[in-house]
Amino acid sequence: MLDLLATTGRLGVTETAERLGVSEATVRRDFAELARRQLVTRQHGGVVAASIAYELPYRYRSSQGDESLARIGAKVAELVRPGQVVGLNGGTTTTAVARALTAREELLAAPGLSIVTNALNIAAEAVLRQHVRCVSLGGVARPESFETTGPIAMQALEQLWLDTAVVGVTGLTVREGATCDLEDEAALIRGMIARAGEVVVVTTAAKLGTRGFASICGAAQITHLVTTRPEGEGAAAAEKQLQAMTAVGVQVHIV
Known part of the structure; x- marks a missing residue:
């Protein structure tokens, strides 16, 4: 159950x-x-x-049942191997990834799976899984996002090594790299990347070609990009970004 x-x-x-x-x-x-x-x-x-049982922030409630996020999560779960340590920052896309990881039976067989996160909602769900070791980084929590940041979270992170950092972003371009809106959040994600062997950026195609306020990492630091197929008015520009990402060595997965 x-x-x-x-x-x-x-x-x-x-x-x-x-x-x-x-x-x-x-x-x-x-x-x-x-x-x-x-x-x-x-x-x-x-x-x-x-x-x-508590009331999730609106952005999480509104994204429940989003098939595009579920597809992204399922693809990332295919990239992760049993026994790995996976770091995740907060957000709707990384929440979908966490659910896909903890639902994949192959990853839960011995030696199991370890999840390191600064997202309280991800930690609270992952801890229910018997064969998942869940590490919550602690720190100062934001009620609007359930994410923790600050010196306490950074100090905890510095004691750990990650196999894979799964990073949700506000924007992604080849020129500016991966970005988000808050500097303290960006600093924590940079810490995850520094402790990880691989970096998997997860985002919908709508964020390709856009830029947030704070820099997370350059495009060349990204190992995998898992995204949706570009559609609509901005599809051509998004396709150019995907081609440019491939040119700098990023493995692009469109779901």
């Missing part, structure tokens, strides 16, 4: 009974036991993960 809950966030009595092949009475008893252990919160007709 916890495995299902970590993937879906919510479970109903009837659907859980059908998926697990048990009676609804059994499901209700198990829901009650999970609630007693404070692993879930009871709601009418089912339960939600204790980690999401």
Whole structure:
């Protein structure tokens, strides 16, 4: 049940009974036991993960069910190998990546998977998975984003090594590289990149060719770019950015 809950966030009595092949009475008893252990919160007709019983910021709620983010997450999960240590900053795209990582059974087999993050919502969901070691960096939290930054987070990060840093961005161009809107957030992400063997930037095509305020890293530092197919008015400009990324050695994955 916890495995299902970590993937879906919510479970109903009837659907859980059908998926697990048990009676609804059994499901209700198990829901009650999970609630007693404070692993879930009871709601009418089912339960939600204790980690999401609070009200998520609007940007997370509005992105739930976004198929493009789910595709990005699934592709990143293919790039990660069992036993690796994966760092993730906060954001809707990296949240989708975290859910895909913790839902992929191959990654949860021994020796398991380690997730290092400054996003409280990612940590709260990942900790429900039995074979995921979850490290929350701590620091000063922003209520609008559930992300932590500052000296405490930086000091914790300096004690760790990452195999892969998965980075969500505000903007991405070949000239300016990966960017975001806040300098303290950019500083923490730069720290993740410095401690990582590979850098995977995740973003939708809408952010290609745009620039945020604070610099994260140059384009040449990016190992993989996982993005959606450019469409609409800005498609031509986004395609040029993808071609330029490939030219500087970035492995581009369009989902």
